[in-house]
Amino acid sequence: MxxxxxxxxxxxxxxxxxxxxxxxxxxxxxxxxxxxxxxxxxxxxxxxxxxxxxxxxxxxxxxxxxxxxxxxxxxxxxxxxxxxxxxxxxxxxxxxxxxxxxxxxxxxxxxxxxxxxxxxxxxxxxxxxxxxxxxxxxxxxxxxxxxxxxxxxxxxxxxxxxxxxxxxxxxxxxxxxxxxxxxxxxxxxxxxxxxxxxxxxxxxxxxxxxxxxxxxxxxxxxxxxxxxxxLGVNDREQLHAAEQVFQRRCRQQAMRAGVTLAAADTVFFSADTELATDVSIEPCVVFGPGVSVAGGARIAAFSRLEYTHVENEPA
CATH class of the missing domain: 3.90.550.10 (Spore Coat Polysaccharide Biosynthesis Protein SpsA; Chain A)
Structure with a gap:
């Protein structure tokens, strides 16, 4: 112990x-x-x-x-x-x-x-x-x-x-x-x-x-x-700054875990987003609350997802 x-x-x-x-x-x-x-x-x-x-x-x-x-x-x-x-x-x-x-x-x-x-x-x-x-x-x-x-x-x-x-x-x-x-x-x-x-x-x-x-x-x-x-949040500018740090961390964590981000700076995550390995995410994607994505799935560009699970479509 x-x-x-x-x-x-x-x-x-x-x-x-x-x-x-x-x-x-x-x-x-x-x-x-x-x-x-x-x-x-x-x-x-x-x-x-x-x-x-x-x-x-x-x-x-x-x-x-x-x-x-x-x-x-x-x-x-x-x-x-x-x-x-x-x-x-x-x-x-x-x-x-x-x-x-x-x-x-x-x-x-x-x-x-x-x-x-x-x-x-x-x-x-x-x-x-x-x-x-x-x-x-x-x-x-x-x-x-x-x-x-x-x-x-x-x-x-x-x-x-x-x-x-x-x-x-x-x-x-x-x-x-x-x-x-x-x-x-x-x-x-x-x-x-x-x-x-x-x-x-x-x-x-x-x-x-x-x-x-x-x-x-x-x-x-x-x-x-x-x-x-x-970083403490006392106003809207500091809230924005905290959001930017949070999103950067999420993008880095996702890529290190085996997720492909075609244009990382255009992908936005929620705190509870769950991505398996070999997920591929195209540009301009927003993950709202309650989203999980199975391994190998592809998220198309300009998607916004909330409260859903995405399975990998068979070839």
Whole structure:
């Protein structure tokens, strides 16, 4: 049995954001990439990663989210953040789940990051298994701009510095905060309850746990991931960017699995598209939800398919 199997994990997905920049009555995390809601991608990643326990934090005005979570992950607990007072406050909305999970680790994810992989969750878990109290997903970028900078000394993360508070030297750092974090379960609540809101916004920031952990002599480390993995969706432009990454991944995966794409950039997939080997796809094809294609089948140009299975026609 692996170390991770002996180190049970609770994933808490924060999905209470209003998403006002989407300019939509639909909750932000219900906007689709690959015909699957953003939140659905995150929940699927949690399942593939083999996470044993799941909690989702939603807003007070989002019954559609609670219904969706119940449908997709009936074992998950849903909690309501009635006031939006920051990321640490959102995580504490799931206090009953945190109190019940006293061993192993806690992964804190966001419902608007559809490109996160199960491999990254496994790496965060392993870092905690190896002795870190806090693990932070970070990424290197040539355009750090507004991102919080990760200040690392001798392999340890000492602080997360918001761009507006950073010195010129710190602004030159291109290792940035990806938001996703992991905690040892026996330290998580202890740290969360010590986070204050003495800042201009009067909010409780989860990133303050890094400083508190360091002050307590606990180990805090960075797990570096690809920038696209932690791409958060806050507006329609970022939704479009996430869709492009998702489609590129699907095309690459299909071709590596033995599917021929005559004009790959003109083929569009859904998150649940299933293609067997030796499928041949002509240009300008759209796979809607619920499509599977048998081995050897050919999909003609300018086809759009939904909720169907395509068999190979005999010669």
């Amino acid at each position: 692996s170390e991770q199997a002996l180190f049970p994990t609770l994933a808490v997905v924060l999905a209470a954001g209003q998403g006002t920049r989407m300019r939509s009555s639909l909750p932000k995390v219900m906007h689709p990439v690959g015909n699957r809601p953003l939140l659905g991608h995150v929940l699927a990643t949690v399942e593939r990663a083999g996470v044993e326990r799941l909690a989702v934090v939603i807003g007070p005005d989002s019954p559609v989210l609670a219904d969706y979570v119940q449908q997709l992950a009936p074992h998950a607990q849903c909690f309501v953040q009635r006031q939006r007072l920051g990321t640490a406050h959102a995580l504490l909305a799931a206090r009953p789940a945190l109190q019940a999970h006293t061993e192993g680790c806690v992964l804190v994810l966001f419902g608007d990051t559809p490109l996160l992989s199960e491999q990254t969750l496994a790496r965060l878990r392993q870092t905690l298994v190896d002795g870190a109290a806090v693990a932070v997903a970070g990424f290197t970028t040539e355009q750090p701009g507004p991102y919080g900078r990760l200040l690392v000394e001798e392999g340890r993360l000492r602080a997360i510095r918001e761009a507006k508070d950073a010195s010129p030297q710190e602004l030159a750092i291109n290792l940035c905060n990806g938001g996703v974090m992991g905690f040892r379960a026996d330290q998580c609540l202890w740290l969360l309850e010590r986070i204050g809101n003495s800042n201009a916004q009067g909010e409780f920031y989860l990133t303050d746990a890094v400083m508190l952990a360091n002050d307590a002599g606990l180990s805090v480390v960075v797990v570096e991931v690809a920038e696209e993995e932690i």
